[in-house]
Amino acid sequence: MTNLTLYQWKGSPNSRRIRIFLAEKGIDIPFTPVNLGEGEQRSDWYSAINPRRVVPTLVLEDGTAIGEVPAIMRYLDEAFPDKPLLGTTPEEKGIIAMWERRMEQEGFAAVMEAVRNAVPGLKGRALAGPHAYDQIPALAERSRRRVADFYIDLDARLGEATFVAGETFSAADITALVAVDFATNALKIGIPEEAAKVRGWYETVSARPSATA
Amino acid sequence: MTNLTLYQWKGSPNSRRIRIFLAEKGIDIPFTPVNLGEGEQRSDWYSAINPRRVVPTLVLEDGTAIGEVPAIMRYLDEAFPDKPLLGTTPEEKGIIAMWERRMEQEGFAAVMEAVRNAVPGLKGRALAGPHAYDQIPALAERSRRRVADFYIDLDARLGEATFVAGETFSAADITALVAVDFATNALKIGIPEEAAKVRGWYETVSARPSATA
Numbered sequence: 001m002t003n004l005t006l007y008q009w010k011g012s013p014n015s016r017r018i019r020i021f022l023a024e025k026g027i028d029i030p031f032t033p034v035n036l037g038e039g040e041q042r043s044d045w046y047s048a049i050n051p052r053r054v055v056p057t058l059v060l061e062d063g064t065a066i067g068e069v070p071a072i073m074r075y076l077d078e079a080f081p082d083k084p085l086l087g088t089t090p091e092e093k094g095i096i097a098m099w100e101r102r103m104e105q106e107g108f109a110a111v112m113e114a115v116r117n118a119v120p121g122l123k124g125r126a127l128a129g130p131h132a133y134d135q136i137p138a139l140a141e142r143s144r145r146r147v148a149d150f151y152i153d154l155d156a157r158l159g160e161a162t163f164v165a166g167e168t169f170s171a172a173d174i175t176a177l178v179a180v181d182f183a184t185n186a187l188k189i190g191i192p193e194e195a196a197k198v199r200g201w202y203e204t205v206s207a208r209p210s211a212t213a
Numbered sequence: 214m215t216n217l218t219l220y221q222w223k224g225s226p227n228s229r230r231i232r233i234f235l236a237e238k239g240i241d242i243p244f245t246p247v248n249l250g251e252g253e254q255r256s257d258w259y260s261a262i263n264p265r266r267v268v269p270t271l272v273l274e275d276g277t278a279i280g281e282v283p284a285i286m287r288y289l290d291e292a293f294p295d296k297p298l299l300g301t302t303p304e305e306k307g308i309i310a311m312w313e314r315r316m317e318q319e320g321f322a323a324v325m326e327a328v329r330n331a332v333p334g335l336k337g338r339a340l341a342g343p344h345a346y347d348q349i350p351a352l353a354e355r356s357r358r359r360v361a362d363f364y365i366d367l368d369a370r371l372g373e374a375t376f377v378a379g380e381t382f383s384a385a386d387i388t389a390l391v392a393v394d395f396a397t398n399a400l401k402i403g404i405p406e407e408a409a410k411v412r413g414w415y416e417t418v419s420a421r422p423s424a425t426a
Contacts, residue, residue, distance in 0.1 A: 070310060078306050098279055127359070134355070139349055139351075142347070153343075
């Protein structure tokens with residue numbers, strides 16, 4: 001296991017998705033910090049590892065670099081099949097992939113879009129990656145409304161199932177948990193009072209030891 | 214195989230990603246049309262199948278509905294392991310998931326965002342899904358620039374490898390092919406003259422029998 005290295009940053013919510021994933025599976029690998037506060041993701045050394053200049057990246061023993069959170073999760077669940085977080089049967093795998101993606105697109109990505117299009121320090125870098133794009137204030141506003149809708153939809157879903165993708169904790173819960181904390185911390189949009197199912201679920205998942213990862 | 218049904222629409226680029234995937238694997242299943250031109254994705258009957266009101270959706274014999282293109286691909290490659298399109302080793306699976314996602318986010322999603330934020334018929338429906346969001350003209354413009362950057366980045370990638378994810382045709386090529394055709398048809402942003410590697414790759418992949426699916 002020590003032949004893998006995770007390039008990541010402690011304050012990065014996308015890095016936290018992988019840290020929690022590793023903690024749930026009991027995989028202990030070294031972390032190499034990429035200091036986002038100092039723009040280290042745009043350094044020559046890190047751009048050579050991940051030309052998209054985003055964290056996290058998982059580097060294998062042979063130097064192969066895997067970027068993109070769902071792709072890193074996929075590798076880890078295949079290489080370390082114990083305690084699967086992406087399902088075991090084809091049907092479970094499809095269902096968990098669907099819900100993990102919805103939590104990302106409707107929750108996590110909406111928070112990220114609101115942050116990137118509003119924070120003064122991200123002017124000219126409204127999208128992650130190597131290209132420069134201007135912020136769009138109207139988009140930041142629209143994204144905040146998406147986060148509100150995310151909570152409503154998640155509350156409805158958690159009325160149908162104990163965890164996001166069904167009766168078992170999965171990668172979909174990890175992404176949803178990180179999205180909720182990211183919305184709460186970065187946008188000050190916490191779980192609304194009326195979303196009782198989300199509140200109950202959040203208490204359960206945030207009490208798992210992995211949540212501190 | 215006939216116990217699966219794909220709910221889809223012939224003019225939907227996301228549906229085409231799955232049609233090509235099925236054709237490559239030689240899986241023959243019935244298609245049920247969801248007429249996007251008439252807004253049938255918002256009908257009661259289809260909303261019951263997919264509450265996100267988007268196509269495609271794969272419905273299994275037991276009624277389980279799997280939405281989201283990468284999740285449908287995941288199910289199909291697990292349930293029908295012949296002719297894998299998402300890789301065979303953990304490393305291949307991670308690398309293909311990474312590139313398929315980049316082709317989607319940097320190519321396909323950029324085209325979709327440009328279309329949804331500009332087409333008059335999509336006023337008030339700037340994002341797919343059950344919620345109403347206004348179009349943002351500045352976003353449509355930014356997305357068009359993203360499509361131009363997508364071609365540049367894809368050209369660089371195809372200087373390193375024969376296919377998008379490496380030396381083998383994979384799901385990443387399917388998403389990239391559909392993104393290029395979508396950009397060309399819907400935005401009139403075709404492959405730029407100088408992107409010679411993309412042109413060569415496009416000739417190869419669009420000549421495969423699956424491309425007509």
